[in-house]
Amino acid sequence: MSELLGVVFSIAFVAQVMRIAVPYALAAMGGAVTEGSGVIDLALEAKLLFGAFAAAAVGHATDSALLGLGGGMAAGMVVAAVQVGIALGLGADQVIVGVALNVVAAGGTRFLLQLLFHEGANSPPCPAYGDAVLTNPIVWLTALAAIAVPFALRRTRWGVRLRAAGDRPDALVAVGVSPTRARFAAALVGGALAGAGGAQLSLAVGGFVADMSSGRGYIALAMVILSGWRPAWAVIACLGVAAAEALSISFQVTGVPVAHELIALFPYVTTVAVLIIFRGDRRTPPRSLGRI
Amino acid sequence: MTTPHAPGRPPDAREPGPDPVWVRLPQAFRIPFSGARREIQTAVIGLLVSIAIGSVMMLIVGKAPGQVWWVMLSETAGDPSLMGQALYRATGIMLTGLAVALPLEAGLFNIGGEAQVTAGVVACALVGTALPAGTPAAIAIPLCLLAAAASGGLIGGAIGGLRVARGAHEVITSIMLNSIVASFALYLGNRVMFRNGTTTGASIVSGAELPQLGLGGSSANASIFVAVLAVAVVWWLRAQTTWGLAWRAVGQSPEAARTAGISVGKVRIAVMTAAGALAGLAAANFVMGNKHAFEEGLGRGTGFAGISVALLGRMHPVGVVLAALVLGFLSSGGVAVSTYVPKELVEVLQPVVVLAVAAAVPLVRRMEAAA
Numbered sequence: 001m002s003e004l005l006g007v008v009f010s011i012a013f014v015a016q017v018m019r020i021a022v023p024y025a026l027a028a029m030g031g032a033v034t035e036g037s038g039v040i041d042l043a044l045e046a047k048l049l050f051g052a053f054a055a056a057a058v059g060h061a062t063d064s065a066l067l068g069l070g071g072g073m074a075a076g077m078v079v080a081a082v083q084v085g086i087a088l089g090l091g092a093d094q095v096i097v098g099v100a101l102n103v104v105a106a107g108g109t110r111f112l113l114q115l116l117f118h119e120g121a122n123s124p125p126c127p128a129y130g131d132a133v134l135t136n137p138i139v140w141l142t143a144l145a146a147i148a149v150p151f152a153l154r155r156t157r158w159g160v161r162l163r164a165a166g167d168r169p170d171a172l173v174a175v176g177v178s179p180t181r182a183r184f185a186a187a188l189v190g191g192a193l194a195g196a197g198g199a200q201l202s203l204a205v206g207g208f209v210a211d212m213s214s215g216r217g218y219i220a221l222a223m224v225i226l227s228g229w230r231p232a233w234a235v236i237a238c239l240g241v242a243a244a245e246a247l248s249i250s251f252q253v254t255g256v257p258v259a260h261e262l263i264a265l266f267p268y269v270t271t272v273a274v275l276i277i278f279r280g281d282r283r284t285p286p287r288s289l290g291r292i
Numbered sequence: 293m294t295t296p297h298a299p300g301r302p303p304d305a306r307e308p309g310p311d312p313v314w315v316r317l318p319q320a321f322r323i324p325f326s327g328a329r330r331e332i333q334t335a336v337i338g339l340l341v342s343i344a345i346g347s348v349m350m351l352i353v354g355k356a357p358g359q360v361w362w363v364m365l366s367e368t369a370g371d372p373s374l375m376g377q378a379l380y381r382a383t384g385i386m387l388t389g390l391a392v393a394l395p396l397e398a399g400l401f402n403i404g405g406e407a408q409v410t411a412g413v414v415a416c417a418l419v420g421t422a423l424p425a426g427t428p429a430a431i432a433i434p435l436c437l438l439a440a441a442a443s444g445g446l447i448g449g450a451i452g453g454l455r456v457a458r459g460a461h462e463v464i465t466s467i468m469l470n471s472i473v474a475s476f477a478l479y480l481g482n483r484v485m486f487r488n489g490t491t492t493g494a495s496i497v498s499g500a501e502l503p504q505l506g507l508g509g510s511s512a513n514a515s516i517f518v519a520v521l522a523v524a525v526v527w528w529l530r531a532q533t534t535w536g537l538a539w540r541a542v543g544q545s546p547e548a549a550r551t552a553g554i555s556v557g558k559v560r561i562a563v564m565t566a567a568g569a570l571a572g573l574a575a576a577n578f579v580m581g582n583k584h585a586f587e588e589g590l591g592r593g594t595g596f597a598g599i600s601v602a603l604l605g606r607m608h609p610v611g612v613v614l615a616a617l618v619l620g621f622l623s624s625g626g627v628a629v630s631t632y633v634p635k636e637l638v639e640v641l642q643p644v645v646v647l648a649v650a651a652a653v654p655l656v657r658r659m660e661a662a663a
Contacts, residue, residue, distance in 0.1 A: 042463070086647060091654035095401055095463065096646060099599060103643035111636035115353060218467040225464055261479035268468040275460035 013246060015133045019204065021242035022142045023048060023213075025235045026197030027220035029149045032231040034080070034190035035224060036153060037183040038166035040290045042098025043083045044194050045217030046105035047076040051198020053109040056208035057116065059126030068126055069138060069199045076195020079105070080187040088180055094290050102217070110210050121210040128206025138200045145193060150232040162186045166286030194220075222271050226278075229285060241267040331606035334656045335615070338604065338649030345648070346641050353633055360632050364625035374624040376510025382620030383512070383577045384409075384591065386519045388598025389616050390526055391448075391571035393607040395462075397530075398563040399543035404451050404466030405571045405595025407473035408444035412572030414477050415443035416579045417485065417586035420496025432499035436580055437518065437573065444572015445565045447473065452564025456557040462564070470595070478588060485586050493586035502581040513581030520613070522570055527609035539563050571595060600646045619645070 027044045034041040054075030059068025083101055087094045113119045129136040153159035161182045164172045169179035194217070201216075202208045219241060220234075227233035248263040347357035368374045388405045395402040419439040423432055447469060454460040485493035502514040530536035541549040542559045550556050571594075578591045601619060605611030619642060626638030 086651050090651040092647070092650035093653070096599070096603060096650045099403060099596075100643040100646035100650065103596060104640060104647070107636055107640035107643065111349075111634060111640055114634040114636055215467070215471060218464075222464045222468065225461060259479055259483070261475045261482065265472050265475050268471045272454075272460075272465060272468050272472070275465060276454065276458050279459050 013250065015131070016246045016249070017239065017242045018133055018139060019131065019136075020245050021235075021239050022138055022200045023197040023216050024220050024223070024238035024241055025142050025146065026138075026200070027194045027217055028223045028227075028234040028238050029145050029231045030076070030190035030193035030195075030197070031221050031224040032190075032227075032229055032234050033149060033153070033162070033193065034187045035229055035289060036166045036286055037162045037186035038169065038179070038286050038288045038291070039084060039087065039183050039187055040094040040098060041083075041187075041190065041221060041224075042095055043079060043101040043217075044098075044220050045213055045215070046083075046098075046101040047079045047191055047194035048198035048201065048213040048217045049102075049105040049109055049211070050075040050079050051195030052202040052212055053112060053123070053198075053208045054195070055199035056123040056126045056202040057112075059203060060124050063127060065127040065129060065203050066137065068203055069141075069196060072199025072202075073192040073195040076191040076193070076198065077188050078191070079195075080191025081184075083191075084184050084187040088183060105213075106211060109208070113208070113210065123202070123208035125207050126202065129200075129203050130206070131204075136200075136204075138196060138203065141196055146232065146235045149193075150230070153231065158185070163286070166288060169288050219267060219271070222275075225285075226271065226274055240270070244270065328608075330656055330660060331608065331611065333659075334649060334652045335604055335606055335611065337652040337656065338645060339618075341648035341652070342641055342645045345644050346637070349637050349640070350633055353637065355632055360629050363632060364629045367628040368621060368625045371508065371628070373508030373510045374628055376505065376507030376512040377627070378617070378620040378624035379505070379507065379512040379516060380510060380577065380582070380620075381623050382616040383516045383519050383581075384574045384594040385597045385601045385619060386613060386616035387522060387574040387577070388571045388594050389601025389605060389612040390522060390598075390609065391567040391595075392598045392602035393605060393609070393612050394526060394530075394539070394570070395563050395567045396602055397543045397607050398539040398559060399546065400452070400455070400462055400560060400564060402448065402451070402466065402564065402567045402571075403463055403596075403599065404447060404469050404568070405598045406592065407466065407469040407595070408447045408568040408571035409574050409578075409591045409595045410473045410477050411443040411447050411568075412440035412575035413579055413591050414480060414485075414586060415572070416440040416575040417493055417496060420500040420579065421485075421494045421585075423497045423500065425497055427497050427499045429499045432497055433502070433580070436496070436500045437576055440572045440575035440579075441569040442572070444575075445569035448568015448571070449561060449565035451568070452561040455564075456560050474592075477586075481586060481588055486588075491588035492583075495585045496579065500580055501584055502576060504581070511582040513577065515576040515581040518573060518576050522573060523609045523613055526570075530609065535562075571598065597642065600642050603646050603649050 027048055030047065031041045031044050051072035055068040055072030058071030059065055079101060083097055086092050087097045113123060117124055133139050153163060161172060161177055165179040165182035172179045172182065198213065201212050220238065223234045223237040223241065227237050244266040248260065248266060251258055251263050252260045350357040350360050368378065388409060391405050391408065392402050416436050416439050420436050423435065451462050451465050451469065454465050455462045481491065481493065487494060505512040505514065538554050538559050541552065541554055542556050546556045574591060574594055579586065583590060597619065601612055601615045604618065605615035622638065622641060626635050629638070
């Protein structure tokens, strides 16, 4: 047990928590931005997965992790554009479009692996950031976004329009701004953030593995809802999820005799518990969320 | 959520409009098939768009689409074993498709099919192995089915209950429960059920086994009759009883339903419980009909595939059967053409069908309004 405490109260543990939190936090901020404008963002998982794939593919082709990050963000924006195009442009149900895109991402990244690299589950290696935290630009991007996104939503013209599109689209129309355009812009920014989160997944280990997002997008969305659609609080919630995950890894490493299958459940059980404790109808979603 | 199905509109009306509830409900009760044409149009447009997208992907990998589709059709249809596999696949997704369609009509999105199927598989295998050897089929089969349905229903009911009592969105709790149940099943397997060193549990008693249909050595089995019976029951409830009336009224407008004296919370919990039980019943296909034991990952993916089935089937029980057969055929077809195109291509087509159908819904509505 003392060995476990030694692991938990160490710089390495804190660094690990930060590393694990990055994809969650970026996806959650992306989700908060997209949902804030009134678009249900269940496609976070797809943005993470395509982001991870594009980051690995571009990183492999250019031998540059930074360009890989750019590729991941671009992929997230492409997914967001498809999502908003089908949901707002054609008027399809937003929840269904999001879930379907996630399944498309699971199969689509495998298809692309086969098409580009003739591989079943793994991409060829790309440059990796590894365990480093301070030299990983994605960690800095996350920190910057954690400050800039809440500020931008509250204080800038773009942010006010975005929130108006989510809360009072009729008011936005009254001042001559198209809510659809504001939502499109919000979704692209949200997609870039989530795509960057995906880039961390593959660039941390130096390659893409099929299904490597493993439900993080869904958890990130749960944190967005849990935080009442406030990006700063969503980031804090994601840090909690990451701490739980890091703790579960520590338990396994130090061999504390607790079933690791059950410790891995900690974030999920916590999420459900928080949903039970804090009534959902007191968390106010953007008023026109999911309506067009 | 958009209203998945708007029954009972007089055929001459141009725009649905906000009909007062006392006009809409009795009509929904009397004319279960009105609007069928619109739903068929939507499904067909969605399928055609998916075929077009699939063809483009085949061109990308350098194959002639016409040839690949033809091989898929002819080789699958001509091979009893592939047809049997299609039927086996269709059996599971028919049940999970119902488990999505039913709540969708009540305005709830059940994405917890994975958890419900897994819970059903675990409970079915636990009961099946706990029964004494030599238990007659007349006792073993109903008990195993009951265990599967009850455990799936428990998960579904929990999701519905959390939504009603605590306002927790069913999509989030479902997704959390998918992970929780999957890990818990693995834990149970590792600690209790798996025989040493394997990821397979002990066999269920022979009385609980459902017979195979004997289609070219495929896994198709008698549980298809369980699925068809479930479809018939849902169809009857939906079209012929006040319960069906209540769940569709809640889906169309919870406020109006409440005004009409329907307990919206009770309906939501009941519908989610029923949906969970339907998804849990899919365990009959996997455990009782095929593997005769608990296996890690058994039935995985069936819950999610139910979403495609429900949407393509336009939330109607009969549509769900047709959609399950089409998608079951597609998955066998993917095997048939695996020497021509990567199997991932056919895998991607299933969610593409969902996207295309979802996009076709507003399109058909606009076409109708313009006509």
